[in-house]
Amino acid sequence: MRIFESNHTRSLRIFCSFILTLFFFPSPLSAGDGYRITVRYENGIGNNIVEPGKIVYLYLYRWGEKIPVDSARISEKGTVVFRGRRTLEPGEYVAGLNPEFFVSAPGKVREDFTLVYSADQKDQKKEYGHLFSMPEIRHNSGSPENGCFTGMQNLVNYQWKQYPDNAGLQRRFEELSREAARQAPGSLLDISLQNLLARRDPRLLATIFPHRDKRLVNTNFAKKDIESFFKAIELNPPDTIIRYTDRLIGHTKQSSGTQLQSRIAASGFDYFYNSQIMGQEAVAVHIAENYFLNGKLDWPDKEGLFLMNSFVQLNKHSLTGMDAPELNLIDTSGNRVSLRDMPGEYTILYFYTDNCASCKIETPKLVDFVNEYQDGVLNVYTVYTQSDPRRWKEYIRREFGLYNPFIEWKDVYDPEFDSGFHLLYNVVSTPQMFLLDKDKKIIGRNLKTDSLKELLEVKKKERDDLHVFFGNFFNKLAPDGKEAVKKGIDAFYEKSIRDTNLFREIFRELYVFLKNNDDYTLQEGAAYLGESYIASKPELWPDRKFPQQVARAVELFNMNPLGSKAQELILRTPDGSSLSFYDIGNKYKILYFYNFNCGLCTQVSEELKKFYPLYRDKAEIVAVYTGKDYNNWVKYILNNNFAWQNVWDGDSRGEIYKKYNLESVPAIYLLDENNIVLAKDINPYILEELLKRLFPPENKTN
Numbered sequence: 001m002r003i004f005e006s007n008h009t010r011s012l013r014i015f016c017s018f019i020l021t022l023f024f025f026p027s028p029l030s031a032g033d034g035y036r037i038t039v040r041y042e043n044g045i046g047n048n049i050v051e052p053g054k055i056v057y058l059y060l061y062r063w064g065e066k067i068p069v070d071s072a073r074i075s076e077k078g079t080v081v082f083r084g085r086r087t088l089e090p091g092e093y094v095a096g097l098n099p100e101f102f103v104s105a106p107g108k109v110r111e112d113f114t115l116v117y118s119a120d121q122k123d124q125k126k127e128y129g130h131l132f133s134m135p136e137i138r139h140n141s142g143s144p145e146n147g148c149f150t151g152m153q154n155l156v157n158y159q160w161k162q163y164p165d166n167a168g169l170q171r172r173f174e175e176l177s178r179e180a181a182r183q184a185p186g187s188l189l190d191i192s193l194q195n196l197l198a199r200r201d202p203r204l205l206a207t208i209f210p211h212r213d214k215r216l217v218n219t220n221f222a223k224k225d226i227e228s229f230f231k232a233i234e235l236n237p238p239d240t241i242i243r244y245t246d247r248l249i250g251h252t253k254q255s256s257g258t259q260l261q262s263r264i265a266a267s268g269f270d271y272f273y274n275s276q277i278m279g280q281e282a283v284a285v286h287i288a289e290n291y292f293l294n295g296k297l298d299w300p301d302k303e304g305l306f307l308m309n310s311f312v313q314l315n316k317h318s319l320t321g322m323d324a325p326e327l328n329l330i331d332t333s334g335n336r337v338s339l340r341d342m343p344g345e346y347t348i349l350y351f352y353t354d355n356c357a358s359c360k361i362e363t364p365k366l367v368d369f370v371n372e373y374q375d376g377v378l379n380v381y382t383v384y385t386q387s388d389p390r391r392w393k394e395y396i397r398r399e400f401g402l403y404n405p406f407i408e409w410k411d412v413y414d415p416e417f418d419s420g421f422h423l424l425y426n427v428v429s430t431p432q433m434f435l436l437d438k439d440k441k442i443i444g445r446n447l448k449t450d451s452l453k454e455l456l457e458v459k460k461k462e463r464d465d466l467h468v469f470f471g472n473f474f475n476k477l478a479p480d481g482k483e484a485v486k487k488g489i490d491a492f493y494e495k496s497i498r499d500t501n502l503f504r505e506i507f508r509e510l511y512v513f514l515k516n517n518d519d520y521t522l523q524e525g526a527a528y529l530g531e532s533y534i535a536s537k538p539e540l541w542p543d544r545k546f547p548q549q550v551a552r553a554v555e556l557f558n559m560n561p562l563g564s565k566a567q568e569l570i571l572r573t574p575d576g577s578s579l580s581f582y583d584i585g586n587k588y589k590i591l592y593f594y595n596f597n598c599g600l601c602t603q604v605s606e607e608l609k610k611f612y613p614l615y616r617d618k619a620e621i622v623a624v625y626t627g628k629d630y631n632n633w634v635k636y637i638l639n640n641n642f643a644w645q646n647v648w649d650g651d652s653r654g655e656i657y658k659k660y661n662l663e664s665v666p667a668i669y670l671l672d673e674n675n676i677v678l679a680k681d682i683n684p685y686i687l688e689e690l691l692k693r694l695f696p697p698e699n700k701t702n
Helices: 009-019 099-103 144-157 166-183 188-198 202-208 214-218 221-233 238-273 281-292 304-315 357-372 389-399 449-480 482-496 500-515 520-535 545-557 599-615 630-640 655-659 684-694
Strands: 022-024 035-041 055-062 065-073 079-084 091-096 130-132 137-139 328-331 336-338 346-352 378-384 407-413 432-436 442-444 570-572 578-580 588-594 619-625 645-648 667-671 677-680
Touching (some): 144 166, 166 188, 188 214, 281 304, 357 378, 389 407, 442 449, 449 520, 482 500, 500 520, 520 545, 667 684
Parallel strands (some): 378 407, 619 645
Antiparallel strands (some): 055 065, 432 442
C-alpha cells in the first residue's frame, strides 16, 4: 500500500480494511483451552440500533476470506458473549451483525467491533470488555497490545482529521508503530505495522515480508501484500517474474513451513493465470509445474488440481519465448508445408474454422491488415482446424483475397489431426493467432488483429531504438579502424552470450545494422561478426538457414576488398567485341552492375546520367548488364542514349558472379587508374561526393 506517497490525508483511510480487525495471539494448547469474549455495546452498532436477540457473527480471515467461527445473540443488557471449548487459531478476526455483511460490496457496511489479544495470552477464557461508542472506540480491559491497537483504530477513524498535512499524520503513525513494537514485540500487530512501514517498494517484499510468522495465513492484509508484490513486478519479462516469485516462495519455506508457502504460491498462480498481460501465463505454468502438480506443495482446493493440470497441458508447449512447435501440414495442392521453413522477418500463425462466428469477424481484419502491411516481408501460415477440404477451399476462395506482393501466405490443414496442433497450440476454440520471429520463436500469443498490429509496431520501435543505440556506439569506434570495431563486437558478445535469446536478438540486428551501414569500416565489422558469431556458431541459431546465408554474404563481401586490385573481367560490347576494363588506362573506373528489368537500377542510371558528363574525362563508367536478353539490352541502350561503356557477360560463363558481389543489383564499385578498389557497394550520391573530393570543381571539364 502506498500510504504516505500522497499529499491527501484521505490516503490513510485505505488502512481501514486493514486496521478494523480482530487479532488473536493464543499460545499452544494448554490446560486452559477455550475462549471467552464479552462485548458491551453503547449507543448501537454503526448505523444499527442494538436490539436484544440479534445475532452477531464472529469470522476468521483466512488469506483474505472470512471463515465462520462463532455466533452469539445480544442480551437484554446489550452484551454479546462468544465462548468455546477449543482454542482459537492465531490470526485476524472480524465480527458483524449479520452474515450478509461479509459478502456485500466493500465499504457498504463497516465492521462492528474489533479486539486484540496479546501474543503471550495464556488463557483465552479471560474476559475482555469492549465498549463500542462514537466517536471513539474504547477498550476497558485487555493486553498492552489491545491499547496500541485501539490507538491505531482511533487514528485512522477519527483523529486523522486533526493533522493539517500528511507529514504530521505519518509521524503520528510511526509513533504508534514504535509503541506497539515496544509494548507488544513479536505480536501480529507489531509484525504487520513494521512490515507496512518498511515496505516502500513492493518489489522488495521478497526480503521484507515477515516470512517467519505462519500466523499470516489467517490475515486479510498478507494476501493483499502478496498481490501488491505481483502487481509491482508484473511488467517484467516472465523469466524475471519467475525468479522473483521463486525467491519469495523459497524464503517463506525456510521459516514458516509449507502452509504459508502454499498460500503465496497459489496467489501467484491465480494472479498470473488471470493476467491480461500477454506472456504472463508462463508464470502460472511455472508455479503449477514446480510447486503443485509435482506434489511439492498442497493446492488449497484439491478439486482445482484437475483444471490446473488441463491449463498447463494446453499451454506449456506454446508459451511466449518458446520455439514454436513444428507443423508440417498439407496445402491446397496436397504438398507438405513446414512452418519452420517459412522465410522472412515475422510469421503469423492463424488457426480458424469456416463456421466460427468469431472467425467471421477476425479473418477479414487479418486479411486487410496484411494487405496494407508495408514494413517488410510478412509471412502468414493459416491452419484450417476442420477436415472437409471442399468447405476449406471454398472459404479460402471467398475470404482470403490477397494483393500485397510482400506477403507469403500459406494455407494448410490436417485432415487426420495427427499433428497434435490442438494440444501444441491450445486450440480449444478458434480463432487462435500467434506471432513468430525470424527464428520461429513465439513473441505473441492469443492475439487479435488489433493487438497483432500493436505488437508489430512495438517490435519495429524496439528495432529502431536498438539501431539508434548501435549507431551511437559504433559510429564513435569507426574512425579508430576495424580493430576497434571488432573489439566493440566482442564486448557485445561477452555481455549477451549468457542469455542465448538475448544474444540472438542483439547479434541479428547488429549484423543487419553494420552490413547496411555506409561506412566501410562498419561493413567490415559485419563481415567479422557474421563469420565469427553466426556462420561459425550454427548451433546457436534455431533457423538453420540463417548461418548459411550469412556465410555466403561474408564470402561475397570479401570479394575485391578495399585497397585490393579488382579482379579482371573480360566482357562483350554490343557489337560482339571483347573488352577488359583493365584496358582503359589513365582513368578512374566506375563499375556499374545493373539489369534493365530492375526498377531501382533504372533510377540509379538516371542519377548517373546527371553528373557523369562532369567527370567523364577523369572517370569512365563501365556499365555491366547482368542479364542474358541481348536483343532487349541493345534496344535499352539505344533508347536511353548512354554515353558510357556498355558491356555484358556474353558467353554466359558467370564470371561476374564468381568474381564480384552481385547478390543484388544495382552494385557500384569505384577503382583508381591502377584498378585498386577505392569504394564498393555504394549509391550514386556517395559516388558523386567521392568524385567531388577526387576532382575539385576547378579541375572539372565539360
